[in-house]
Amino acid sequence: MNNTSDNAGYKKLLKSTGIFIAMFVAMCWVLTKTEEHDKQVQSQIAVTTPVQVAPTPVSEPAKPKTIVYRYTPKELQDAFDANEVRITHKLNGNLLVLNGKISGIGLSFNKPVIDISVPNSYDTIKVFFDSGAVDMVSKFNVGDFVRVASRDVSLNPFGTIHLRSSSVLSDTNNKQPSHVW
Secondary structure: OHHHHHHHHHHHHHHHHHHHHHHHHHHHHHHHHHHHHHHHHHHHOOOOOOOOOOOOOOOOOOOOOOOEEEEOHHHHHHHHHHOHHHHHHHHOOOEEEEEEEEEEEEEEOOEEEEEEEOOOOOOEEEEEEOHHHHHHHHOOOOOOEEEEEEOEEEEOOOOOEEEEEEEEOOOOOOOOOOOOO
């Protein structure tokens, strides 16, 4: 019996070893095929490689040149009477400098506003200031001459010229100007 049981154990060992070898070969084959498949898939995928791009040199945007237009109240009124579209387009984005006589001083929404008279007319030009200009406008009186500048000039629906966000120019001397532009 000893020989038969040794034979049976030996056969079981051989059978187990054969199964192990078959499984090992099958696993190796599956892994090889999986790797080949992965390589094929990877070859079909677009490869992205990081590229270092030199930064674009920073350049300041080209600022349009600001033109300074000097008008008397009468000239400005005449320009608006002649063609509102033309004068509004001309002054848009540019600086208007206006020299004239103050005919009124007041507040609009707690911000200073002065009226500049248009000679030989009952019309006035309204000059609106930011609230920071209260001290400067407080120094003026009706009848003083003032030189103001504004980038926002328009005609309101009632026909009055408005200068918004205006500033008083430092060469204002409260006296009638000796020259007229």
